[in-house]
């Protein structure tokens with residue numbers, strides 16, 4: 001049904017216009033308590049066998065929505081009501097900024113992929129913090145992904161991230177330092193260990209100082225050389241980070257300028273996950289993202305050592321019930337394998 005609606009209607013409209021409409025609809029849903037609770041009861045993962053605990057946070061199921069959809073933390077409850085086990089909001093920057101000129105979001109329908117060069121369009125950390133501090137009507141785990149304000153020079157990046165962290169670590173269930181988006185000039189240079197060390201150490205100090213100690217993760221690019229993946233992994237362990245999110249979009253493609261996501265990213269994302277697992281074992285929580293389309297992909301990531309899995313492009317092509325469907329299928333798979341909990345699958349083939 002969704003495939004038909006997508007093929008006949010949605011793909012004829014500008015991708016970003018459809019995106020904004022969806023965010024608005026989900027924000028409305030988030031403000032409709034009865035409907036939100038009804039949908040949450042019907043679609044959210046409720047099977048105890050799917051529960052996962054990572055860095056002290058309880059997730060109702062392993063599959064969450066990756067950063068970039070709910071950039072301003074406007075509709076996380078609506079997204080959770082559709083069946084996602086967590087929602088990563090952002091990327092949020094310390095100062096509000098408009099992002100790149102449009103068009104900046106392109107569908108590659110035949111490839112099950114998307115190219116975007118959004119450039120962290122968002123209303124800034126203060127606005128997001130206000131939204132996040134409102135009480136929630138349905139349970140939802142919210143990760144907050146922070147990035148550098150575009151006009152801030154690289155030399156002042158640490159202070160800029162720290163400003164975001166001060167506002168956003170307190171209301172976040174976990175915090176993510178994003179140094180891997182390709183659409184802010186110079187951002188990915190921050191993945192070099194010499195620059196990443198002081199950045200992560202400074203943000204960690206802020207995250208550690210919240211009453212609950214907010215867990216801290218770093219999100220990396222698929223285009224890092226293997227040795228650089230290893231170096232970031234070693235650094236994350238050394239600094240006592242909680243986890244790594246791998247991966248962001250890739251710039252290795254021949255299309256429009258921007259980051260490519262979806263099916264073409266699948267193989268490299270899995271490869272980076274396997275490399276990370278081999279390097280850090282279970283000392284860090286690994287969150288796998290990139291080209292996840294169906295239950296087989298989620299299962300494969302869990303077996304390879306991911307505790308949590310995220311998707312974004314798969315949801316665009318899979319339809320609104322995508323996460324709910326995958327969680328239901330995961331429930332059946334856990335039982336078929338004679339497992340009591342999905343956590344038994346994590347790292348089995350690693």
Ligand SMILES: Cc1cc2nc3c(=O)[nH]c(=O)nc-3n(C[C@H](O)[C@H](O)[C@H](O)COP(=O)(O)O)c2cc1C
Nearest residue numbers: 066067068091116247248261262290291311312313
């Ligand atoms: C339109 C769009 C916007 C995105 N914006 C962000 C962002 O702001 N911050 C971020 O860390 N990742 C962002 N991403 C990357 C996703 O979070 C994810 O890492 C990537 O798309 C790979 O997952 P997928 O293949 O399931 O889409 C964005 C992706 C898309 C498609």
